[in-house]
Amino acid sequence: MNFSEDQILRYSRHIILPEVGGEGQERLLKAKVALVGAGGLGSPAGYYLAAAGVGTIGVIDDDRVELSNLQRQIAHTMQRLGTLKAESAKTTWEGLNSDVRVIPHAVRLAAANIRGIFGEYDIVVDGSDNFATRYLVNDACVMMKKTLISAAVFRFEGQVMSIYPGEGPCYRCLFETPPPAGVVPSCQEAGVLGVVPGVVGTLQATEVVKAILGIGKPLRGRLLLWDALEMSFTTVNVPRNRACPVCGDHPTITELFDGERPCGTGGAPRS
């Protein structure tokens, strides 16, 4: 492709890299990535993907911006309190880079609509804050063979794993079912240091960019654990579970289904 003068300047630090070049930048511009949630994880992930020139970014979130989000959800602003997060993120990211088209999906992901939405994208980034969505997204990506960059944060800790269906473990290989309701901290108990999803969402963006460019070693079959207080990163090898109910040799989950919502609010995925 022929880059515009502005594109040559904007992406010059990418083009210089032997692992990227003009060809890699072109791949980024043609890539289509879906973000589940425009919250704590989706905000930094989408921000860096937009900066990198990922040409199409879908944002799935039916929630609206609240003041309590702004401690960590950097895609949003005080001026946009009360507006849809998907629209707010579009404003921020398209304002950063006019090469990027952000497609807002202001709907709650469910078994009935997830295939239609994910079908438009190559890679999915999970920035959801609840187990129902997390498992639905995992199962849909396995069934649709979409690369999924999964992550979660809690208090001062975060974890990331890249799921390449058919090539490595999925989220259910790691945790077959959601934990029982009594074990999951309620929203009131589950504080998070604002910068923690910032780091973890940025790690997700890194995995997305690597996947698009086909460079480096993905977190496939490896769970990355980060402890901010200890400031330590650990990777744990995760084997594919041949008895996994969704990606194993004889899957028992062959249809998508909706799980229970957390906190009873029906809020959109957020972190």
Added chain:
Amino acid sequence: MHGPGTGGGSARKGAWNADRTLDIRGQVCPLTFVRSKLAIEKMAPGEVLEIIVDHQPAAENVPRSMEHEGQAVLGVEQTGAKEWHLFIRKDRDTRRSA
């Protein structure tokens, strides 16, 4: 491989039989390398790119970066107080299969 012409400007141009000439006088680093790299990405292996620069660091850095990327530096010729012609042959196809 031919050496650079010694008879002045007229002999110089054809010395390495450049397949394409990129005149980026007025440009500074790192844009000199960025534009050179984009140009050579579009060429076929074996073809020679002539790059004209008037920024002294570029006369040194662009050939070094090209070598780092696996391309062959055929020669650097200073043709004026602030003008250099860099001849780079594309040896390595940087395009990866999709």
